Amino acid sequence: MKKEFILPKTLEELWEARAVHPRGALLAGGTDLLVRIRAGRADSQALISLDRIPDLRGISTGDGEIFIGPATTHQQLLDDYSVQKHLPLLRQSVEVLGSPQVRHMGTLGGNICTASPAGDTLPALYVLGARLDLRSPQGCRTVPIKEFIEGPGKTVLRKDEILSGIRVPMPDPGFRAGYHKVGQRKAMAIAVVSMACQVWINDHGTVGRIRLGWGSVGPTVKTLPEVEKFLEGRPLSLEVLREAGQMVSKGVTPIDDVRAGAAYRRLVAGRILLRLLDLLRKEVF
Amino acid sequence: MKIHFRLNGSDIAIETDPCRRVVDILREDLGLTGTKESCGSGECGACTILVDGESRLSCLMVAGQISGRKITTIEGLVSQGEMHPVQKAFVDHGAVQCGFCTPGMVLAAVDLLRRNPHPGRQEIRRGLSGNICRCTGYQKIVDAVEAASRDTGDKE
Secondary structure, three states: OEEEEEEEOHHHHHHHHHHHHHOEEEEEOOOOOHHHHHOOOOOOEEEEHHHHHOOOOEEEEEEHHHHHHHOOEEEHHOOOOOHHHHHHHHHHHHOOOHHHHHHHOOOOHHHHHHHOOOOOHHHHHOOOOOOOEEEOOOOEEEEEHHHHHEEEOOOOOOOEEEEEEEEOOOOOOEEEEEEEOOOOOOOOOOOOOEEEHHHHOOOOOEEEEEEEEOOOOOOOEEEOOOHHHHHHHHHHHHHHHHHHHHHHHOOOOOOOOOOOOOOHHHHHHHHHHHHHHOOOOOOOO | OOOEEEOEEEEEEEEOOOOOOOHHHHHHHHOOOOOOOOOOOOOOOOOOEEOOOOOEHHHHHHHEOOOOOOOOOOOHHHOOOOOOOOHHHHHHOOOOOOOHHHHHHHHHHHHHHHHOOOOOOOHHHHHHOOOOOOOHHHHHHHHHHHHHHHOOOOOO
């Protein structure tokens, strides 16, 4: 079947295109959608490209947050000074996403809306407390990312809405950040388990505040407030992390799939916490 | 739909289905078979082209997306009958075995050297991590890119 292709240049043109093609698919970087269409796992009567709408691109800073247009590519995030300076966690997660070519094409909004349990930017965005602007011709609402993603490939986005902005609060200074990913190789790997961490360590060497998020161990990013609470006030020592790791292994809800078994994922989700020992030697932002 | 773009330095316009893949348009309609297709799903890098100088995968792009863009394929690297320094370095270092990954590797290397004129060997490996060589001739490919960076880096 022959598909229509539309290249809107403004949001108004985008709303028009969507009205004409209610079953059209939004095409951002295409690194996921075009693979699914080719494999017969996605169908659409039209492709509506988000590539040429200036309102959906770019990064700006203000009001204590960083605003990222959803059609901003991963490479643009890596090249951006405010992301390098304030969001090292997001930067680290993008550095290991796909390959150079995929990072030149794929977009942050695409990674969010695809809502894969293994999406590399998602644990970082959960830990950072990102909020998402959802816009329709009628107006705009803002929801936290953890309320946006409901399950694998499922979001609360309504048919007439698009993701129109990603708002990331600037973290309080004095933190260290790490994104740790276990996969079959470094490039092009879909995570078997991943973990994002941002931690503030007190002068006396104990954890003041810590935020953690795991990918690929549940239908969406897993956060475990009880583990964060356990770690706060304690030093990041091997003994403490081993004990916390056992809580993590019990708390996650992975499945068996082609990449790994559930039991292995449970084990790794706990053990990956030991990587926090490396964080102590890392740069403080 | 009529699509206008710049291909290897010349402005062209083609009449085509805007949802056809760019790799098919290059190979089948325009006869530029230097661009290869291997996995067809973005894993291997064989179909790499440069879009406004940036390496992208032509198997995961449709014709409509290149409207108004500058496209460079492996055929476009030769200028006035002279091979690009990266191509020369691949020849000099025997960085080609079966040759199927070579156009994608060369274009990925050109983009890498544009961003980082003097990459270390680890940075070269990372820069080419989206391209798979099933002959596993990586050592010589890295040698070639390292040599090309020595020869061209300062001029750019």
